[in-house]
Amino acid sequence: MTSQNQEPRESGSIENYDVVIIGAGVSGLYAVHHFREMGLSVRAYDGASDVGGTWWYNRYPGARVDGPGSPFYCYTFSEELMQEWDWAETQSEQSAVLDYIEHVADRFDLRRDIQFETWVEDARYDEATQRWTVETSRGQRASAQFLICAVGALSTTNKPDIAGIDDFAGETYHTGRWPHEPVSFAGKRVAVIGTGSSGIQAIPEIAKEADHVTVLQRTPQFAFPAGNRPITPEEMAEARANFDAIRAKMYANAGGFPHDAQTRSALEDTPEQRKALYEELWQQGSFKFFLNLYNDIATSEEANQSLADFVRGKIREIVKDPETADKLMPDHYVITKRPILEDGYFEAYNRDNVTLIDLREDPIERFTPTSVITRSGEHPIDMLVLATGFDAISGTLLRLNPKGRGGMSLKERWSDRFHNYLGLTIRGFPNLFMIHGPGSPGVFYNMPLGAERQMDWIGKCIRHLREHDLGAIEPRAESEEAWGNEVSAIANATLFPRTDSWWTGANIPGKPRYFSAYLGGSIYYQRLAEATEKQYEGFELEEAHRAGDPEPS
Ligand code: NA7
Numbered sequence: 001m002t003s004q005n006q007e008p009r010e011s012g013s014i015e016n017y018d019v020v021i022i023g024a025g026v027s028g029l030y031a032v033h034h035f036r037e038m039g040l041s042v043r044a045y046d047g048a049s050d051v052g053g054t055w056w057y058n059r060y061p062g063a064r065v066d067g068p069g070s071p072f073y074c075y076t077f078s079e080e081l082m083q084e085w086d087w088a089e090t091q092s093e094q095s096a097v098l099d100y101i102e103h104v105a106d107r108f109d110l111r112r113d114i115q116f117e118t119w120v121e122d123a124r125y126d127e128a129t130q131r132w133t134v135e136t137s138r139g140q141r142a143s144a145q146f147l148i149c150a151v152g153a154l155s156t157t158n159k160p161d162i163a164g165i166d167d168f169a170g171e172t173y174h175t176g177r178w179p180h181e182p183v184s185f186a187g188k189r190v191a192v193i194g195t196g197s198s199g200i201q202a203i204p205e206i207a208k209e210a211d212h213v214t215v216l217q218r219t220p221q222f223a224f225p226a227g228n229r230p231i232t233p234e235e236m237a238e239a240r241a242n243f244d245a246i247r248a249k250m251y252a253n254a255g256g257f258p259h260d261a262q263t264r265s266a267l268e269d270t271p272e273q274r275k276a277l278y279e280e281l282w283q284q285g286s287f288k289f290f291l292n293l294y295n296d297i298a299t300s301e302e303a304n305q306s307l308a309d310f311v312r313g314k315i316r317e318i319v320k321d322p323e324t325a326d327k328l329m330p331d332h333y334v335i336t337k338r339p340i341l342e343d344g345y346f347e348a349y350n351r352d353n354v355t356l357i358d359l360r361e362d363p364i365e366r367f368t369p370t371s372v373i374t375r376s377g378e379h380p381i382d383m384l385v386l387a388t389g390f391d392a393i394s395g396t397l398l399r400l401n402p403k404g405r406g407g408m409s410l411k412e413r414w415s416d417r418f419h420n421y422l423g424l425t426i427r428g429f430p431n432l433f434m435i436h437g438p439g440s441p442g443v444f445y446n447m448p449l450g451a452e453r454q455m456d457w458i459g460k461c462i463r464h465l466r467e468h469d470l471g472a473i474e475p476r477a478e479s480e481e482a483w484g485n486e487v488s489a490i491a492n493a494t495l496f497p498r499t500d501s502w503w504t505g506a507n508i509p510g511k512p513r514y515f516s517a518y519l520g521g522s523i524y525y526q527r528l529a530e531a532t533e534k535q536y537e538g539f540e541l542e543e544a545h546r547a548g549d550p551e552p553s
Contacts, residue, residue: 013141017041019462020134020144022123022400024114025053026101027435027451028150030075032110034455035148038463043142044114044150045134051105051114053152055098060175060387061183062201063094066341067446068257068287070231071239073097075104075448076247083240090286091228091341123147123402125430130471130545132402132431145471146462150435150451151396153443158389158507160193163366165384170370174386175202185210188382191372193364195221196502197340199387204344206385207354214379216372218359219500220330222311223342227285251453254521256446259291266294266303278310290339298335298494308334318346325349327358336499338443392502393516394418394438404429418516421475421483421538422528424454430472430542433458438516439487441524443503457528464536471544479538491515 017040021031024046035042048056065073070087085100092100105111119137126133132147157176159165173183175198185206192199192206193216200223207213239246249258266274274294281289296303312329319325328346348354362374371380391399394414401409405428413419413428420426423440424433435454436442442450465473475483491497497515500506504515518524531538 014133015043015140015142017043017142017144019043019146019148020045020120020132020142021148021150022046022120022134023053023150023152023155023435024048024051024110024116025055025150025152025155026448027152027455028053028114028148029101029104029110030077030448030451031148031150031435031455032113033077033108034452034459035462036113038459040462042113043144045118045120045136046114046116047119047137049116050102051111052098052101054154054176055094055101057155058176058178058198059094059180060173060178060198060202060385061205062203062343063175063178063198064091064201064226064228064341065097066091066197066201066226066287068255068259068291070096071236072246072250072257073446073448074100075452076250077452078108079243081107082243086236087231089228089230091226120400123400123432124407125402125404125432127405128545130431130542145431146458147402147432148435148455148458149397149400149402149432149437151400153393153436153447154390156391156395156399157386158391159386160388162364165367167369168367168372168381168384170381171383172386173383174388175199176390185383187211189214189380190383190385191216191379191381192385192387193218194387194389195219196387196389197338198389199385200340200342200345202385202387203354204342204348207348207351210383211353213348213354214372214381215354215356216359216364216374217327217356219332219337220328220358221337221340222308222330222334223340223345224289224311225282225285226341226343227288228343250446250449251525252522255291255444256441256449257291259288262291262293262295264294265296265300266306267296267300269294271306274306275310278307282310282314285341287339287341290335298333298496301333301495304333304335304495315346319349321349324356327356332499333495336494336496337501338503389502389507391508391511392505393436393442394505394511395508397434397437402429402432404432414512417484417512417514419480419484421479422531423483423487423518423524424458424528425473425475425539427475427477427480430474439483439518441518441521444517444519445524453525453528457532460532461536464532465541465544468541469544470541472542473536473539475539486520487516487518488514490519491517494519 019035019042021028021044024044069090070092120134122135131143133143157174189212190210191214195217246258316325362376365373371378418438420439505511
């Protein structure tokens with residue numbers, strides 16, 4: 001294909017590119033590679049000091065892959081990459097994933113097109129030139145025809161608004177912004193707020209070292225054994241030998257992993273048979289628990305309750321103190337909050353140095369410089385760990401708040417709902433593409449693979465525009481509406497929207513409250529293919545305004 005500008009060109013104080021990419025995490029890195037391979041000039045920006053995104057920031061103790069795991073949480077675009085990389089464990093620890101991502105950056109020489117420690121603070125679309133202009137925290141301006149927002153679905157941290165929290169004078173850390181220097185818990189009284197995936201991974205590790213850990217729990221959680229184990233050389237050899245077949249299976253699977261879909265309803269089995277299956281999966285552990293489960297746990301109340309009761313029974317078996325076990329009993333539909341993998345979490349409550357406070361009956365009143373005060377009294381602490389999650393999926397794009405046609409801000413456009421088409425594009429924001437944004441499978445899919453597949457679609461779209469002398473693309477109003485209806489219809493056929501979670505935006509006050517991810521599995525990729533085949537008929541395509549193109553330097 002022809003590129004309008006292979007090299008960045010400067011006009012005045014603006015650098016010009018074909019594509020500006022925000023984010024150098026798993027998605028942004030692939031974007032740099034993919035668009036560069038297409039012959040486009042690219043520039044990526046990231047606030048961090050190096051590549052990795054969420055894996056660069058989330059280095060709290062116990063941080064590990066908590067999805068289906070290695071070796072399939074990986075890119076698939078390069079067979080050589082797959083052949084040369086060794087994974088040591090099924091649930092790789094954060095540093096191992098970061099090593100891999102750094103290796104990808106080195107191997108494909110990606111860093112030369114990425115500017116680190118640079119936040120994109122503003123992004124505006126110019127209708128005359130059909131280009132986006134971004135401004136960075138370093139005072140630079142860059143212009144590009146296409147803006148790729150690979151900003152991360154779990155990147156903007158959620159800091160709770162609790163009276164006096166900023167007065168607390170001890171060390172305070174958020175799991176999603178963990179320091180690079182070692183943090184010592186030795187001899188310290190540590191309070192942890194949050195019992196989601198991060199808190200549940202961190203609490204047992206902190207408890208091994210700290211003098212005392214006070215867990216401040218708002219919602220008790222279902223958690224399942226992580227089942228982490230070494231990957232054998234034979235398993236790695238098999239994955240390498242069957243790379244093509246495995247990749248095909250990943251493409252066909254609803255979640256992007258090489259597993260067969262489950263076809264059996266829990267209600268086809270007797271209670272004894274169900275229990276036997278749950279027990280077997282519990283003993284095996286890992287995300288395979290969910291992949292090998294019945295197919296109606298997320299859709300049938302009765303099926304859901306059978307699993308919920310099983311897990312509640314396990315918690316009672318593990319936790320010795322019945323009062324603590326009571327406080328740990330989850331009462332929502334199981335798996336309607338992000339399923340959690342744990343390693344020693346429930347056992348941690350059998351230690352003398354771990355106390356659980358149930359914030360539903362004993363809420364936090366305020367912090368002082370040296371303590372947290374709950375209704376029942378004062379708890380002196382030396383350190384506060386916030387495992388309070390993220391303004392997920394839409395939060396980081398809203399923080400950037402790009403301005404589209406007529407200067408309309410995304411905050412205005414998304415005030416009631418995250419309007420989008422195919423989870424990639426937004427009406428009024430031509431040539432802007434989201435990765436893992438609302439309306440896409442996002443966090444319900446193998447994220448490196450999902451990023452590759454979305455980027456491949458965007459690449460084809462860009463090629464189409466260039467080949468047909470088109471300058472801009474944005475969805476039609478009716479496409480957005482139909483897509484929103486499809487997303488909601490699929491979600492509303494499940495139990496997911498019935499539980500407060502970061503999937504429904506319930507963790508962030510004021511956020512539109514609905515289930516915004518596309519739960520149709522691989523149908524999503526059929527929809528993307530149809531849009532390409534039908535020559536983007538769901539979009540408005542605008543002829544290129546030649547006069548607006550920047551002059552080559
Ligand atoms: P999560 O899953 O959003 O968990 C955050 C936890 O913090 C959760 O237990 C929240 O309770 C709790 N929370 C949040 N705000 C407060 C306040 N104000 N007071 C008390 N407790 C609060 O984030 P994670 O980082 O654990 O996991 C995010 C994803 O990262 C994870 O799913 C993996 O995919 C990787 P709540 O349940 O909202 O009542």
